[in-house]
Amino acid sequence: MSALGELRTLSRSRHRLSPAEKLEQKRDTKTAAVFLTPWLVGLLAITIGPVLASLYLAFTDYNLLQDPNFTGLANIRRMLGDERLGKALAVTFVYVLVSVPLQLIVALALALLLDRGLRGLAFYRSILYLPSLLGGSVAIAVLWRLVFGTDGLVNALLALFGVEGVGWVADPDTVLGTLVILHVWTFGAPMVIFLAGLRQIPRQFYEAAATDGASRLRQLTSITFPLLSPIIFFNLVLGLIGSFQAFTQAFIVSNGTGGPNDATLFFSLYLYQEGFVGFRMGYASALAWLLLIIIGAFTALNFWASKYWVFYND
Incomplete structure (x- = not known):
């Protein structure tokens, strides 16, 4: 046989x-x-x-108190002429496109620092991870509003150098920046993931590069970044999805209004206002599906672009 x-x-x-x-x-x-x-x-x-x-x-007029009334594409037509929706999209896009890259840069920089073999690594790793656990809470958002208030800690520090501060959370030009800083501050989760990825890169690659005379910068760009690119991609996708759904910080800082002058009117906050303040649940459902489409489009775009910069072992 x-x-x-x-x-x-x-x-x-x-x-x-x-x-x-x-x-x-x-x-x-x-x-x-x-x-x-x-x-x-x-x-x-x-x-x-x-x-x-x-x-x-999403295709009805529904106020939570009466039965839904089917209206076809009325909610979609309303979206096209909704000025506050346009403002919410603009604020959300600025927040996402600024805060996500900054957070990844800070997280990666700290992961590279911790990967150098500091004493008490477990302690530093735990301390630096704490902001990710607390950053999305109501308590931290309230504290953030106090820190950047007119009489807050930031202005008190500036006064030591003779600089007169402003009401950071009351100024439309600066309030979104304070929320970006808060998001960047919650770098703990991506930092831990980056650190785990760095620990998986074989040391012999760096030893061989050093033997050939490669500088630290060259090792970083030719070894670390390419081998870490799947981890960077993973954190990027998760960061984009989470940032598009940001709600608590803007709600607390603006007392649920999206102010001042709609400067913190995140998409999710506007959705909340339409659904649970104005009781326009049908329109809020349509907004929720629009958010899903936007997140899906950005995620698909990232997966398409990943073939040009993400490198896998196979």
Whole structure:
């Protein structure tokens, strides 16, 4: 018998299960189904159900108190002439395009610093990770408003150098910058991921480059960045998705108004105002789907562009 025939015979013998094995396989299948049932119920009732409901509501006039009234494309036509929606999109795009790259730069710089083998690395890593745990909380947003207020800590420090500060969170020209700083401050999560990626780069690459006379900068651009590019891409995608959904900081700093002069009117905050302040839930559902489309488009664009700068081992 040829080797190919022996392989086929072995394959058939593996597929012939005894009655006891078949019974055991059925029991395993039933057990798996039992354990998966809560997840499937949650997926249908908490995720898929509301998503489909919001898709229907996006084509209705619904105020939470009366039955939805189907209006077709009325909400989409309203979007096209909604000036506040345009403002919310502009504010959100500026926030995302500025804060995400800055946060990644700071996180990567600190990861490179920690990767040099500092004493007490675990302690520094834990301390630097804390902002990611606290940055999205209401308490930190309230503290941020106080720090950048007219009588806040920032102006007190500036007064030591004879500089008269302004009301950073009350000025339309500076309030968005304070939220960008807050987002950059929450660099802990991407920093830890960067540090893990740096630890996976073989040291012999750097040793070989140093032997050939490559400088630290050349090693960084020719070894570290290419080998770390999948991690950079991962953090970039997660950062974009999270930043487009930013809400708490703007809500607290502006007391839910998006002010001053709509300078902190993030898209998610405008969606909240339409749905839960104005009770225009149908329009809010349409806005939610617009946000989903925008995030999906940016994510798809990143995946398309990744083939030009992301390098994998294979």
